[in-house]
Amino acid sequence: MGVSGQSATTRIGLAEIARLAEVSEATVSRVINRRPGVSTKTRATVERAMAELNMTRPTEGEMVLAIVPELSNDVFTRLAEQIEAELSPFGLHTLVCAALPGSSKERDFAAATVGVGIAGAIFLSASNTLSRGDHSAQQMLRDRRVPFVNVNGGAGGIPAATFSTNDWRAAELAIDHLTALGHRRIGMLAGPPGNLLADRRIEGFFAALRKHGLDDENALLERQLFTVDGGRRGGDLLIDRGATAIVAASDRMALGAVNAAFRRGMSVPGDLSVVGYDDSPMLDLTAPPLTTVRQPTERLAQHAAQALHVLISGNHVNEDEVLIDPELRIRSSTGGWAEKPRKRQKPQARP
Template sequence: MKNKVTIKDVARHAGVSMTTVSLILNGKSKRFTERTRQKVFEARDKLNYVPDFNARNLITNAVKTIGVIVPDIGNPFFSTFVKSIEHSAMEENYIPLILSSNANKELELKYLDQLVHRSVNGLIIASPSTGQKEIDSLLKKNHIPYLLIDQNSADGDRVMTDDALGAKLAVDHLIQLGHRKIAMIMAQNPTDNLKRRLQGYKNALASHHIPFDEKLVIPTEMTKLGGVLAAKKLIQTEASAVLTVNDEVALGLYRGLNMAGKKIPADYSVVGYDNIDLDEYLNPPLTSIAQPINDLGFYAFKLLCQRIDQNDGPAQEITLPVKLVVRDSTTKR
């Protein structure tokens, strides 16, 4: 990747001084001829120059900013992830700009555009809405370094966890407890990392010679309400155990099963995914697949800083381990 286009580049291309470029682009162009103004605007457009608004407020470049976009800051997984980035950024004298898109692609694109125009030094994107098209048109064009968190399929540096293994560990655990009818509550529109969890679920069944039953895969929203609604569908199956696509859904499933008069784990053994802090405070405490959320934030920030300092070279990918944390929401069949 090339370095970010500066006002000096625009001035050189237009054959004028940096002061002239600054005055014209900031609306103070009356003193200049139409030809001079046109040369500056043409140079700006050709070079895809974005004014560095931060430079107006910062005397030096001692403080840098990064943008962080997550789909839902209210999800405990992402709030913990963001806290980890904030901690790492503070130590390196960076200011993180945290934005939650609420899974709204239009809002997310607006955020991306605004972050570009505010000349952030880099971006961490943990939302599936941003694809290769948006990255090419908004980020690569303006030479802004970025990093993706496992659910995005575009090119670029990436930090991820072993989703397939995580789901397999969960299902293996339930099978070892004697369960054979195991449901999975899945996202309605799964991203790449969630598809890998579904594949891990299938792999575990196959390794134990248990046929895959599509009716046991229950699609729902990745929210607590989605978990409540999924409980009704789960009860209509023959399943005695269930893996949820994340802990947020598991929280809702607890409520949905309780409303239906069902008990965990007596009626259903439940395994979540993420191992958020709330899991051990549920009744019963939730068995879950632990993702190293703090490490995800740490390595995401570390890789992005490396890319900011040296914005070239091949894309890097870090895959972090997962583990099963057994609590009281699972029991023998």
């Protein structure tokens, strides 16, 4: 027996489900039509009642494609989990796929899932972070009238609701903290060229230096991959150029810079202060615990999931980019600095 539509048979179906689940018919209708206003526990009770009565509804349109650049990075895993939690009350579920930004996998995943009837898609720091990336997946979804939203960067001018961490503010928070500690030779480890988020953090870095009256003409800037090795290489270069503090564009890069200092016999934060970006869950356990700028993942997930649900429901959302401020988490990798000579060892050979 079906449960959708407005026929007399449907009304009987709704009444049976409501009686078994001990809820109102209006609640059953909200569950069936994936409307908000129903708790997760109540929704599960209604779903069980439907199963006991052998009543089904079409499954097409329940799945949301979530594309991330990788799953080994805690911040992307956390974002995907939080989006799933936000979508679940609407009866929607996420299918998480990892696709290296700039590869053809995004379009492949989008094409395959559109064929089975996804409800929508979310791009989480994927090709939407590239200024000149391949945005054919987003264009295909738009052409097929499948709603999608972006997290952390738009998609090459293709209109879509976008929710991003305010990366200009992220750089400013780090510089404000380090200058208050007395640092004046502050270096930045940024991501590779062509990455929209890296470019924004660099702009914020320069603006913050100027705000504090620091010379940005010979700014200590290195662009590397968002990896530990990239942070180690860039850290070595910045230390050689006299940086007393480093602002990194990811926690992995920051830990690489810490390692570069340790290999020279330097202490952190005694000889070098380091600030990361993301706030990975294990940072309290690093040695030293890493000061970092925390991405507002909960708010990003909430905004993105709610906007996508509105689109799936056939309503309009604003397609301007919404910037959400991060926060600074101060731990033990940053400390005060007074101008003083310091002895640096040459980098040790890597085994």
